[in-house]
Amino acid sequence: MTATTPTTSPVRDVPTEVLVDGRWRAATGGGTFEVVDPATEETLCSVADAGPEDGEAALAAAHAAAPEWARVAPRERAELLRAAFETVTARTEQLAALITAECGKTLAESRAEVAYGAEFLRWFAEEAVRAPGLLRRAPAGANQQLVHRRPVGPALLITPWNFPIAMATRKIGPALAAGCPVVIKPAQLTPLTTLAVAEILRDELERRGLPAGVVNVVPTSSAGDVTGPLLADDRLRKLSFTGSTGVGRRLLAQAADQVLSCSMELGGNAPFVVFGDADLEAAVDGAAVAKLRNGGQSCVAANRFLVHESLATEFADRLGARFADLTVGPGAEGNDVGPLIGADAVDSVHALVADAVDHGARVVTGGQRPAGPGYFYPPTVLADVARDARCVHEEIFGPVAPVVAFADDDEGIALANDTPYGLAAYAYTRDLDLAMRAAHELDAGMIGVNRGMVSDASAPFGGTKQSGLGREGGEAGLEEYLETVYVAM
Structure with a gap:
């Protein structure tokens, strides 16, 4: 985990590389892009600039981890998320300074965002053990109907720049709670907070002996070059995007070919x-x-x-x-x-x-x-x-x-x-x-x-009309990463 910054910088302990299968490494092409402090216009650090090969490797790791992660007991997934909540909360000042450095918001707002972002980890730790199901006798009386939920599969999470911890945890929390491994593409303007949260999760996964490929991160300055091939890959089963309506439309069009499950939180007025x-x-x-x-x-x-x-x-x-x-x-x-x-x-x-x-x-x-x-x-x-x-x-x-x-x-x-x-x-x-x-x-x-x-x-977040599809947060947030299976017995 390296960062091209002085030791007094708020980004000094933040990984700045690609995370694939539990390992931080340079981008395949060796390129980097700069992250700038909007208050000073000064460069904070350089971050690995992932390319299509890195995205493919991240999806391969998530796909390989998917069967084992789906079998992990809901309680164990819950305890992972709860531990991440505790760590994020304990590091409030560090993470708030990081958000302020790369995003520009005031420290008071950054502290509030850390608390808000951590709450998604705690909420979905609690929801992980509450996936709904059903067992009943069929109306005709000839058989039993069993309805259960299972993880939809590897998920691509694309987050915006304006709430770099909350937007990440609002997607990571329900995905991991449901049993879905993830590939995260953070915003180019504010990737550092997401990288810091990913390291907290990576460390917890390693400490608990859980699959390393559950959390993968591909920061990039060429989002389309990285996400386009992933959306065309039949190993990907879920897309969650927060951003503009225009970009959301294009992603929905790309996702249609693989009939991907999509959650879209788009523009507002x-x-x-x-x-x-x-x-x-x-x-x-x-x-x-x-x-x-x-x-x-x-x-x-x-x-x-x-x-x-x-x-x-x-x-x-x-x-x-x-x-x-x-x-x-x-x-x-x-x-x-x-x-x-x-x-x-x-x-x-x-x-x-x-x-x-x-x-x-x-x-x-x-x-x-x-x-x-x-x-x-x-x-x-x-x-x-x-x-x-x-x-x-x-x-x-x-x-x-x-x-x-x-x-x-x-x-x-x-x-x-x-x-x-x-x-x-x-x-x-x-x-x-x-x-x-x-x-x-x-x-x-x-x-x-x-x-x-x-x-x-704890409440459903999402919109109507061209503001998006699906909901994040609340009980509905977990549903977005589950698919329904009906069994006639």
Whole structure:
């Protein structure tokens, strides 16, 4: 495990190679790519750049390990995951510093992500021993019906850059609990946290004498070159992807040839609806949480703030005052908001703000690009945003809150649903009937009512429409890695 970094770096103990069949090694072609700190634009380290041969070797190891891993007792799989939970929790400060270094988020947020990511390991340790089954007499009375679940097989897990530990454990946890070995392709921008978690699991597998090929990792700068051949290989039986809808569509098309089981957590355009009777102070508090987690770089971040016209101006001004008080800077230095992930992200966010202003929006706070170094953008509130502005229809993925007014409850719900996406939605009201109506009529897979955060390891995470297929977390997360077998006896 080598890293081209000074001994004081938060990445000094992190493996930077390919993990295949329990062994860290260089990429077959010997290439590497750099991981950059978005707060400073400085290189943190170089990581092995896996190619197609490495991906094939990783899948071969997972396929070879699959029969033995499926036979491992559920309790033993559970204890492996529980031990990993304990280790991740004990290393919170190290892992949080690593997340902040490669992802940019504040240390407080990174610590919260470590706790959230660890919770998937604990939850699925508990779920490993609870796979459902059925035994009953057939209605005709001639035989018994036995229904049991078995692991679907080797799984390819493709994770995004914005939550490098939580997105990894949300997939690894249920896969291992179900008995599926995995090949993980972490995001090129933030591979280090996933590599650190993989080492924790590798060490536990080795210590317990379990199959080494259960966890394999192939960091790469050429995702398509590595994953394409794997999706065409009949040894792969599962694909789990978190990322953009565009990439998700392409992966689904590739997966169709092998009729792979697919879980897809894709893009979002989350509405934050503030009805006319809402507690305005509570709504502003919830809006700050729903918008600014990881600087707005979250698929469940509130994207459009739809506010009843009687409250819209005051809501925008109050939220603007809240945003104006926040400090922006490197996450390791105690600031409230860290950098965006790269220069392209800053360009994209600023272009959406400029478009909104061109359409008549009023800048309440923010909206100006600071000088570098670092990929920073200030928390920004836009009032009087036109409904045809790009930021109303496109995922912002940054700390920008556009406020759009609506006239009545019907219009508010209609505007919220006027999108091809349906990952998350938020609603604020003091009327119980209206809250229940919003819960039933908002077309999203996750709905926060008078609450600005919905993520929970024990609850199903996923969306409707073009926001994806399947669910992660909760009892549903384990189901994604199991197939149903019916036996007539």
